[in-house]
Amino acid sequence: MRIHHLNCGTINVPAGASLIGTGGFFTPARGVTHCILAETDDGLLLVDTGWGTRTCLNPTFPMRLMITMSGTHCSLEETAIRQVERLGYSPQDVKHIALTHFHFDHAGGLPDFPHAKVHVYREEYEAITQPRDMYERYPYRAEHWAHGPDWVVHDLAGERWFDFDCTPLVDLGRVAFCLVPLTGHTRGHSGVALRLGDKWLLHCGDAYTYHKDVDPHDPHPPPYQRTLRHFINLNRAMRPIGEHSPRLRALLRQHGDRVQLTCSHDPVELYKFET
Secondary structure: OOEEEEEOOEEEEOOOHHHHOOOOOOOOEEEOOEEEEEEEEOEEEEEOOOOOHHHHHOOOHHHHHHHHHHOOEOOHHHOHHHHHHHOOOOHHHEEEEEOOOOOHHHHOOHHHOOOOEEEEEHHHHHHHHOOOOHHHHOOOOHHHOOOOOEEEEEOOOOEEEOOEEEOOOEEOOOEEEEEEEOOOOOOOOEEEEEEEOOEEEEEOOOOOOOHHHHOOOOOOOOOOHHHHHHHHOOOOOOOOOOOOHHHHHHHHHHHOOOEEEEOOOOHHHHHHHHO
8 A cells, every 4th residue: 555645736826835834924934735655455545636737738717717816826836646657657557536625726637637536525516516605616626526526425424533423434445535525615514534554544625734733742833824814814714724723733743643634825734744
C-alpha cells in the first residue's frame, strides 16, 4: 500500500498569512493544494483533485478571475493527472475520487478523470445541484462536472468515526474511507477519513487552514488573524473556518496515536508527509 501526497496547485494569497500562516502582513502567503493519492485493491483513490488541465490551458472568464484572486500559479505539471502519469499510472487507474467540497480549487480536476466514481456528501451534492445563493453559485463551477460524473452520494446512517458523525465506510481492501461532515466552509464540507492499516488519516479540507490551529497541546491562530481575516472572509461560507478546531484538537489529544490530520492549503502539513 502506497500513499502519495501531491501539491495540485500552488497559491499565493494576498493577505493570506491570516489563513495559511506563511507570508507577512503585506506579502502574499504561499500555499499548496494538498491532494492524496492512495493505492487500493480497487484501483487508485484520489482525495480532492486540485486544479485541472482545462483551467491551466483554456480557463473560462470566471476561472481566470478566481486564478487572479487566489494568486494561483497554474502549472500543468502540478495537475493531478500529470502527477498520476509521472508516478507510472494511467488516468484510468483512478477509480475513485472523494471530495471534501466542490470549490474550484478542490474539484477542478474532475474532468481529467471521467471514468472515476465521485464520492460526495449529500449536503454538498445538493449545494451544487440546488444552490441557495450567490456564494453557492459562483465558487462552484458547473464546467467541472459537465462531463456527467459517476456520482456516489453518501448519507449519514447513524455511524460514528471516533466522536464524529460519518457516512458508512467504503471498503477498498487495503484502504477504506468514510466522509466526516465538517460543515461551515460550505454547506456539505466534509473531511475524508482514510483507514490505512490500523491508523487513520483525516484530510480536513478547509475546515482549518493553519497547522498550529489544531496543535493538541499548544494551539496558536494564524498571525494577523484579527487584523486581516475579515478582509479575506467576505462571504458567509468562509467565516466558520476554524470552528471545528477545538474538536479536532480533542481528537488528537485522545487518539493521536491512531489519527493524523492534514488540511488543504498549509504547506507545512504537506511537507511533513514528504520527509
